Amino acid sequence: MLRLEQVSKIYGDGTRALNEVSLEIGAGEFVVILGKSGAGKSTLLRCINRLVEPTAGKIFFEDQEVTALDGKRLRAVRQKIGMIFQDYNLVGRLSVRTNVLSGALGRTSAWSALINYFAKDEIASAQHNLERLEIGEKAGQRADQLSGGQQQRVGIARALMQKPKIILADEPVASLDPATSRTILDILRRINQEDGVTVLCNLHLPELAREYAQRLIAMKSGEVVYDGSGEGLTPRVVDELYGLEKTV
Template identity: 50%
Template sequence: MLSIQSLSKRYNTGDRALTNVNIQIPKGQVVALIGPSGAGKSTLIRCVNRLVEPTEGQVFLGDTQLTQLNTRQLRAARRRMGMIFQDYALIDRLSVMENVLSGYLGYTGFWRSFLRRYPQDVIAEAFRLLERVGLESFIDKRADALSGGQRQRVGIARALLQNPQILLVDEPTASLDPKTSRQIMRLIRELCAERELSAIINIHDVHLAQQFADRIIGLKAGEVVFDGEPEALDTDMLTLIYGEEDWNPQTDTEDDDSVQTQTPDPIRMGAKVAMV
């Protein structure tokens, strides 16, 4: 599905953000990228859709080699990659519905988008998506009147309106409280399962990654140092990725909107796992 081959990124300063990254992601797999700040997680996601141009290597989405596309071809290819941003990237003065419909801009011409003339089936799909993410009663509300979790749900619906093959998700919970963070991660996971979507999620919260991802990739200084199932991410590997730290169990007292089971587990860093 997505194939990243010998990918490297070196900036003009000479600093290397990524070094020889090789990742294969099959259809429907949810992958979490973890690692300390500056490890290259955001750069990797942005190299996939070429918001950042890689220095070396190749990226394939299916049979399409993204790294060789010209501007027009890349614009078309980006329709197949839904991007969900840390800062939401909404237009505050527009309504929730208008922000979701902006996800269709890659398919429509300038004047139709400028005049906000969208096909009726696209509008109907936007309604369905807003209902699915729990915002059906917020359709006409301005984006700047929403909470952080609501804004992230708008971003998710907008990305899905593109009908993508893969989601590229950059720190979706960075600005959210613990309860809302779990809700957003659960929603992304459920939507990927419903639509057989692959996803790469750059996330700082290790226990959320372990709870909601099929696979975890650990980056350190731009290199892959771990690639495996969440259960394999033990304290030794966490120390390799992040450095020395006390990974002993601790009590997490956050509440959730679902029934939870607390199971002490040093591998999961002592975090409480919501069983949903």
């Protein structure tokens, strides 16, 4: 469903963040991308929906060349791609419900959104998603009154409003404690298994990556250095990835 062909990214200052990365991700896969800080994980995810513009290479999503699209057709592809961020990216002063509803903006006209008018079925769908993530009772609260784990659930509920085919999660648990991290990763795994949504999740801890990856892709200096099962991530590979800064 997703194919990268020799994708490279060189930022304006000359930093080579991705170096001819080629990958194929099948529908329904749960893929963890592991690598230490600066390896190129975020750049890779952001190239997929062109939040970052690749310098070279092609990206195909459901047989459409994303790298060749613009305007309306790019927006249509982005609509199928849910994003989840380390810092949740919620609007703190708005209610949980409104934050979740903003995930449906692709379907709501700008005018309706401006006057905060969302169709009844969107409101019901937002509540359903919140309840599914067990924070239905928080719908009316300000987003910034929630704990980190709860805020990330809101972030996931917002992504679900898009009815995404794929979820790109950029270090979704980097700001959370180990127990809460597992709760969030369990939720992503459930969405993957129950809804068949493909998940691409960046992590920097080998231990969590090994535990959750159905397929694990390890990156170093903008290149894929391992692509296989979680169990195949041997101490030797981890050593190569992290060197002396190894964290596990």
